[in-house]
Amino acid sequence: MALSVSPLGTAALAALAAALLLLAMQVLRPLLAVRGRLPPGPPHSLLTGTAIPDTHPWRTMAEWTRRYGDVCTVRVGPAQLLFVVGTARAAHALLNKQAGVSSGRPRNIMAGELMSGGKRMLIMDHNDRWRTYRKVMHEALADRPAQAYEPVQVKESRLAMQRLGDGPADWQNVWRTYAASVIMTVTYDQPVTSLDDPRVRAVNERLGMLARYVRPGASMLDRFPLLYYIPEPLNPWVKLGKQLHARELDLFLSQYQAVRTRVKAGEGSASFSSKLQERQEKIHLTDEEASYMAGSLFGAGSDTTAAALSIFVMAMLRFPHVLRQAAAEVDRVVGEKRMPTFEDEAALPFIQACVQETMRWRPVSAGGFMHRLTADVQWEGYTLPKDSSIIGNHWSISLDENEYPEPDVFKPERFLDETGQCKGTWFSPQDGHVAFGFGRRICPGMHVANRSLFINFASLAWAFNITSSVPAEETDTLAFTSAANSHPLPFEAHFEWRSEARRAVCEDEVQTTKDNQIHG
Numbered sequence: 001m002a003l004s005v006s007p008l009g010t011a012a013l014a015a016l017a018a019a020l021l022l023l024a025m026q027v028l029r030p031l032l033a034v035r036g037r038l039p040p041g042p043p044h045s046l047l048t049g050t051a052i053p054d055t056h057p058w059r060t061m062a063e064w065t066r067r068y069g070d071v072c073t074v075r076v077g078p079a080q081l082l083f084v085v086g087t088a089r090a091a092h093a094l095l096n097k098q099a100g101v102s103s104g105r106p107r108n109i110m111a112g113e114l115m116s117g118g119k120r121m122l123i124m125d126h127n128d129r130w131r132t133y134r135k136v137m138h139e140a141l142a143d144r145p146a147q148a149y150e151p152v153q154v155k156e157s158r159l160a161m162q163r164l165g166d167g168p169a170d171w172q173n174v175w176r177t178y179a180a181s182v183i184m185t186v187t188y189d190q191p192v193t194s195l196d197d198p199r200v201r202a203v204n205e206r207l208g209m210l211a212r213y214v215r216p217g218a219s220m221l222d223r224f225p226l227l228y229y230i231p232e233p234l235n236p237w238v239k240l241g242k243q244l245h246a247r248e249l250d251l252f253l254s255q256y257q258a259v260r261t262r263v264k265a266g267e268g269s270a271s272f273s274s275k276l277q278e279r280q281e282k283i284h285l286t287d288e289e290a291s292y293m294a295g296s297l298f299g300a301g302s303d304t305t306a307a308a309l310s311i312f313v314m315a316m317l318r319f320p321h322v323l324r325q326a327a328a329e330v331d332r333v334v335g336e337k338r339m340p341t342f343e344d345e346a347a348l349p350f351i352q353a354c355v356q357e358t359m360r361w362r363p364v365s366a367g368g369f370m371h372r373l374t375a376d377v378q379w380e381g382y383t384l385p386k387d388s389s390i391i392g393n394h395w396s397i398s399l400d401e402n403e404y405p406e407p408d409v410f411k412p413e414r415f416l417d418e419t420g421q422c423k424g425t426w427f428s429p430q431d432g433h434v435a436f437g438f439g440r441r442i443c444p445g446m447h448v449a450n451r452s453l454f455i456n457f458a459s460l461a462w463a464f465n466i467t468s469s470v471p472a473e474e475t476d477t478l479a480f481t482s483a484a485n486s487h488p489l490p491f492e493a494h495f496e497w498r499s500e501a502r503r504a505v506c507e508d509e510v511q512t513t514k515d516n517q518i519h520g
């Protein structure tokens with residue numbers, strides 16, 4: 001007996017077949033596009049790709065580098081290729097020297113396109129808007145303009161020392177407050193004194209949401225991009241992404257507009273936002289774009305800086321002789337009667353070397369950030385196809401004993417030359433490490449970050465003996481969170497004033513620097 005199918009049923013079957021065909025094309029297209037040999041990599045399943053662990057994925061990736069080589073192929077889901085680059089040699093060749101074709105970002109529908117409206121620099125592709133953002137960032141944050149923020153960093157650092165000396169239970173929050181206040185001042189000329197400040201709470205709440213969706217494949221839309229095309233009224237994911245974006249945009253716009261209002265009233269001093277407002281029209285940025293550029297500085301620069309400051313404290317507990325060496329250098333140059341300043345920097349090469357070693361020893365963005373290849377790239381007989389993702393694993397590069405002998409030991413002197421001056425490495429002549437990333441996506445805030453680390457490390461060495469009831473050799477130097485910006489898990493640390501006189505000098509300096517503002 002012949003089966004009869006109604007016209008409605010035929011249409012449904014045709015629609016189903018078309019959807020399956022589209023799905024198959026989406027899955028197969030990147031694989032069919034592979035035109036050469038891929039580097040070896042860990043096993044993967046055809047449907048779900050390579051199993052990448054949620055906890056400290058950079059440690060597993062480092063293991064893959066040891067097993068499969070400098071560049072290995074990983075599959076995210078059934079079709080997306082990700083190249084994990086695990087040595088300085090390969091990272092320098094692929095991500096620095098060929099930055100022209102390795103500086104895109106992979107598509108991120110939920111966190112990038114919907115929640116950030118395509119306006120968040122860190123997850124924006126290598127396009128014209130990104131170039132404008134990058135130019136603005138360079139003009140505001142490069143080495144010379146970053147000097148303007150030094151008075152604010154000095155003021156906040158004095159406050160941080162005072163708070164640490166008071167013996168807070170959660171001393172890591174002192175660093176979070178320091179970093180939040182520096183960024184809020186740099187961005188809006190709005191210092192904060194507590195993490196409970198409603199402005200900080202609001203932005204941290206938004207960042208918490210973003211962190212949830214920014215990981216590859218964290219949202220259904222990124223795992224199954226076809227879902228994006230379901231009409232909006234029936235599409236819960238698109239609706240959610242747009243709602244979250246609207247709330248974040250409201251927050252960023254209101255902070256940005258408040259600067260405009262204060263400037264009109266002749267109040268406050270210069271900031272990233274006030275300077276941006278002066279030239280916003282000339283560079284054709286809408287208020288929405290400009291407010292997002294300003295607003296997303298907090299996410300990029302606050303948590304990262306706070307983590308690096310805690311990492312230094314961890315290193316000082318594990319390697320107490322380094323703190324003694326740092327204190328000896330600071331005492332020789334600065335003495336007891338005043339605290340260190342940025343004018344002392346050239347005379348404090350050991351402290352500068354401590355900054356570099358902290359960033360190397362436990363890199364904050366431990367796994368690195370994904371880039372996207374915008375053309376096919378050749379690597380030692382292998383082809384890395386256009387549109388694949390590529391990631392430089394900061395962890396394995398920083399702990400590679402071929403580049404850094406005894407990599408687990410905190411040894412600032414590895415960055416000192418025979419004349420005692422600070423030096424870099426062959427692949428990073430300036431900083432000696434890769435913790436700020438690669439190529440055209442290298443962190444534009446690094447000069448602000450380095451200054452924060454310098455002034456706080458010098459001040460810690462000047463002010464405190466740092467102690468713990470845990471013996472130095474039992475300090476767990478691998479106890480870190482698994483977030484993209486990996487913080488040390490809470491640990492015990494006591495900050496004991498080296499002398500009553502130093503405590504009194506710090507109290508005085510808190511008063512004398514309390515009105516410090518951005519220069520210019």
Ligand code: HEM
Pocket residue numbers: 121122123124134137141297300301302304305308364365368369370435436437438439440441442443444445446448449
């Ligand atoms: C210790 C502190 C910091 C660390 C470890 C750090 C690290 C990084 C890393 C690894 C990247 C991505 C690089 C890549 O894709 O290869 C990045 C990007 C970025 N950072 Fe930082 N950062 C720090 C502080 C800051 C500060 C203080 C600011 C702002 C004042 C900032 C602003 C940015 C921005 C806007 C981007 C996006 C750049 C782009 O995608 O083109 N960062 N940072």
